[in-house]
Amino acid sequence: MDLKIEFEEKIFENKRRSPDEFKIIANTLRQDIIKSLLLAGSGHSGGPLGIADLMSVLYFGGYLNYNPHEPDWKDRDRFILSAGHMAPILYAVLARAGYFPASELATLRKFGSRLQGHPGLDVKLPGIETSSGSLGQGVSIAVGMAMSHKLVDKDSKEVYSITGDGELQEGICWEAAMTAGTYGLDNFCWIVDNNDCQIDGRVKNVMSVYPLKEKFEAFGFTVFEIDGHNIVDIIATLDKFTRFHALRKGKPVCIIAKTFMGNGVSFMHDNYKWHGNPPNKEQAIKALEELSK
Template identity: 50%
Template sequence: MHYITSADVTRLELKANEIRQSIIEMLYEAKSGHTAGPLDMADIFTLLYFEVLRHDATNPNWEDRDRVILSNGHICPVLYATLAYAGYFPVEELMTLRKFGSRLQGHPHRESLPGLETTSGPLGSGLSQAVGMALAERIDNPYSTKYFYCLTGDGELNEGQIWESLMLAGKEKLNNLIMIVDRNGIQIDGDTQDVMPLEPLAEKFESFNFDVQEVDGHNIRAMNDAIGKAQAVYSQPSVIIAHTIASKGVDVFERDFRWHGNPPGKGPEDRVPRSEQEKIALQKLRTLAGTISTDDL
């Protein structure tokens, strides 16, 4: 298990807060895109790319790298921002999100940008890709130490393809597969519990022969420990159910499903006028001074 110090946690929190600010600026400039998921997954992406993963921004196709497969590709602003800060391409390019001719498309396109492992689109397909990649790696190199991290949303679990993939991963005992579920409780048309109840979620994963952990997705140390435990699982794939707060870091956006698919400037106006949404969001994040509070979940 990879140990992180208190100084590491502070460094990662500061970086996650910087990434959140870029997400707000990107979305406001694009005038389209998803807000809630990118903000609430910033801690996890920061931990992965700045602490956990084996990767090399100067050699994106390095054969021995770990793979990150983003299944719910609509949250790609957090992936783009993280890749930029990790050195894969200039941070200034983030402001081209969703613009005509940009490499930063509304869903990741593998051939457009360094650091992308897959092209996304249909929800659920990313987990199928991750399972196939993990299985192929085990066949090609039984002694491989690579990990395949698949990030999904809880609303995405409505897709039947997810459960077909889980069935195969459990059957094949893919211990090189680590699935991370963003359990923020919202999707585009409401709260997940109202749209399509998922509980008992942990028991469902266990029935597919997955090792299951439930963690506060904003607690960087706890997430790091959970990933370390998942890496040590010998004969099962792993899933980490990361309980997050939708739109984390901007309290006037938090836990509101209406921010799932709206950018600042086009979001609901009952709490913040659209003309003030970007400014207020950035003020909230900068006021945090790099410390992301971990509310009781």
């Protein structure tokens, strides 16, 4: 079977939607990930597929305030993908939000491309707030941004960051957590992609970061444990943080999202061996077939 890779120029608005609509968006993002990784011939498959549901709601559900036509809009909220190796999902989201043409997704990891293996400020891709990928640094920068908004500018802008769970083995993460709790950064939402996978195996076997809920609570967070593939769950939790401001009581928020690495593609599902590998052509064909159902 022959495979022709094309990226249809389709943009999704940032607005309230039904769970079914989010699922369609998430699967479009997953197809973008598979296609761009196949063309790249290297890169990370499992993590980006696993957070596609979270990212679809966050970026296309009216939660994050942004303007793709004015990426530096001063009143925008901030999103930092601390787990920078999951860049393929961030690039897919930004393309589908209208920051740049979807066709650019075909340049992932190519020499001279703005879509490098990890997000970088140096390549000036619209929608990227900071370089990330040195694990723990992105979320630390996000905490600094939240501090700046809450304590210096005293505005209502929100800052979101996604870390991996293996990423929490980096000590700098806990310095960031301590800072967010100490300064009562209730404009900060830390989402942990809790797939219990990292490149070398199960997180609990490599170096356990558990128990997570108790740790974040001890650092002063309000913590939610959710199913990171259950759209209703994601919506309900983000509503509490963003729409109702019910949690704006001097505590940062942590969402521990239980996810599966490679979600949506049967042969990648919950398999840490897909952490840092791209699909080959046959695998991409099978993945795209599954994702188009």
